[in-house]
Amino acid sequence: MKLEIRELWEELKFDLGGMKMPKLDGVKDRKLLLGGGNTKGDILFIGDDPDLFEDENMRVLPGTSGEFFIKLCDLADLSPEKYYITNISKCILKWRELSEEEKKVMKEYLDMQIALIKPKIIVALGPEVVTVLLNEESNIxxxxxxxxxxxGNIKVIPTYDPGYVKRVRGLDGKKARPAVEFWNDLKMIKTEI
Structure with missing residues (x-):
């Protein structure tokens, strides 16, 4: 059984690597990535931010939303062994930049990832992800x-996009509220596990 799942992951990666994306022709950073982290983790974070991770080993660039997000997860005692991070778009383009056909294909990849990981909790990082997962426009x-x-009895917890939280965290008053709420959501994930 374990070998079958590993083979399915490899097949998924191979499939993604061969995907034709005309918008990426000639783009220097053309890489297509499924995500990074523990493929057996209880938590699946799904975002719409190419800066959430650089590679399958969850390397992140300094100063990015990915570095910020992983530091917050560490502070909330959500260790990397507990989660996998992916995006609804498997490339440097955001969801809104994809064609309808590309969105359909990316959604199929996401569905396959969810089926292989079998998380207990999916954390939807931002309104685009909530819309894709729950099929409804969302006010996050x-x-x-x-x-x-x-x-499949999977819990979905919507929250803010880490890039947005990173931008507003230093602001005063009402504008900084999403940063506090995001932190509370991370703590809630810990208790849900």
Whole structure:
């Protein structure tokens, strides 16, 4: 059984590597990535930010939203052994930049990842991810802090995009509130596990 799952992961990577994406022709950083982390983790973080990770080993560039996010996970006692991080788009393009056909293919990759990982919790990092997973337009401020039941008894926890939180965390008053709420969401994930 373990060998089959490993083979399926390799097949998924190979498939993704051969994907044709005309928008990326001639782009220097053309890499297509499934994600990084523990493929057997209980938590699956799904974002829409090419800076969340650089490679399968979850390397991140200094000063990026990925570095910020992983540091917050560490502070919330969510160790890398507990999670896998991926994006709804498997390339440097954001979801909104993809064609409808590309979105369909990327959603299939995401569905396959979810099936292989079998997480207990999916954390939807931002409104685009919530829309893709829950099939509804979302006001993330209204949805965050709640747990939604999803297919296969998987819990979905919507929260803010780490890049957005990184930008607003130093602001005063109402604008900084998402940073506090994001931190509370990370702590809630810990208790849900």
């Amino acid at each position: 401020s209204d949805m965050r802090g709640k747990v939604y039941n999803w297919e």
